[in-house]
Amino acid sequence: MGDQGKFVVIDGPCKQTNELGALVAIKNEGQLPENMHKAQNTVESHNLAEDNTGLTPTVGAFTVQCAKCMKWRFIPTKEYYEEIRQTILEKPFFCSSASEWRPDASCSDPLEISPDMHDLWAFDKPGIPLPPKGWERLLVIRPAGSSKFADIYYVTPSGKKLRSAPEVDRFLSEHPEYVKAGVNLSQFSFIIPRPLDGSTCKKRGExxxxxxxxxxxxxxxxxxxxxxxxxxxxxxxxxxxxxxxxxxxxxxxxxxxxxxxxxxxxxxxxxxxxxx
DNA sequence: TATCTCGGCTA
DNA sequence: TAGCCGAGATA
Incomplete structure (x- = not known):
């Protein structure tokens, strides 16, 4: 674990802003609650991987708020998380939905995490489409003080990283095989999570x-x-x-x-x- | 040389 | 403010 700490992406209605979306939290060394460490051990994702340098903040875990009991629940994989995020507006998340990875999941389970446990949360937009099969959507958090909070990259099946919609467009026109396979621009979103507290991002010109x-x-x-x-x-x-x-x-x-x-x-x- | 990262420009 | 991408540093 590095000095910079990790980020937590949370999906669900946010108490502070009453919006639906995902949150990213900065955690200080040693502050991560015990149950969160446990949850992280089960998570498989590039974004959740420990940063060797400890200098680049990373997403610590994915969490969703139950629309019924309003408790935050850890999502064990990015795949589950992305699925939930894509459809959360039409299909709210409930504790019982977690039965897919935790058969006995219910609203009576104790609270797993509260945004209040962390100093900073960032809000992800709901409705972000699932990346095409074989592609990966990467959220790369920038260090504190950067002019931007984070960057989104799409990693192609061949491993190329694309950093904007025009780049995706260009890539697809150069590789029509993906288009033939059903990949299109509407499956990509470069919207980054928005920090609730803007303190990690340097204001323009500041x-x-x-x-x-x-x-x-x-x-x-x-x-x-x-x-x-x-x-x-x-x-x-x-x-x-x-x-x-x-x-x-x-x-x-x-x-x-x-x-x-x-x-x-x-x-x-x-x-x-x-x-x- | 490819990749990563930051930050400036523009809408 | 978000999206885009140029440019410098590093692997």
Whole structure:
């Protein structure tokens, strides 16, 4: 388990927003409830795989809220989850629906998880179509502080990752065999889950330091943050994941942040170099 | 060289 | 704000 923690995707009506969808929760190290650890052990999915680096947040588990008792239930596989998500609007989820993987499942079972146990949840849209057979829909959560919360990729049966609808369209026109097999654009959705608390996503144009008083701004941000938020920001600053991607600018930013952390007095000096 | 990741641009 | 994709770093 890495420093960044895991995410939980939950599907069902959200108490806070009264919407139907899926949620993603950030968890801090050691906070995952015991029953959730158990549930995770049963989950088979790329998205639920432990991230070796511990730097890239991942989806921790899939959960659905029962439309009757409103308790959250773990979904053991992404396949089940995707099926439920696709049809949850027309076919609400009930505890009894879990009998497919837990024969004795019922509303009288104790609560498995509550969104309140976690600091952050992200809402997935209901009605997202099941990926075509042999294709996989990947949700890749971005690190805290990124301009976007996550990315969606579709992995083709040949292993190619497609990151937008136009790319899928292009791929299908280059590979008509998939079209012949019934694959079409309507089976793809690149809608990412929306965090209920936008704190993990940097606002557009927002920098980590204000122009007026960089060091104070930074301290304020960290001081105002909930423990998990400062945790995430600190993680990103101290040891960002430059596994592929990233730019020289980012690398310099990292060097800068690292320096800023070890040498707080140098905030102003370095910031002037990076204010643009 | 392919892949991964981040972030900027645009609607 | 979401979708798209360019570009740099890494494997």
């Amino acid at each position: 920098s980590l330091f204000s122009a007026e008083n960089p060091s104070n701004s930074q301290r304020k941000t960290l001081a105002k943050s909930k423990p998990h938020e400062s945790h995430h920001r600190t993680l990103r600053l101290v040891r960002p994941s430059f596994k592929g991607g990233g730019s020289r600018k980012k690398l310099e930013k990292f060097k800068f942040h690292k320096k800023a952390i070890t040498e707080p007095k140098s905030f102003g000096d370095v910031q002037s170099k990076h204010s643009h």
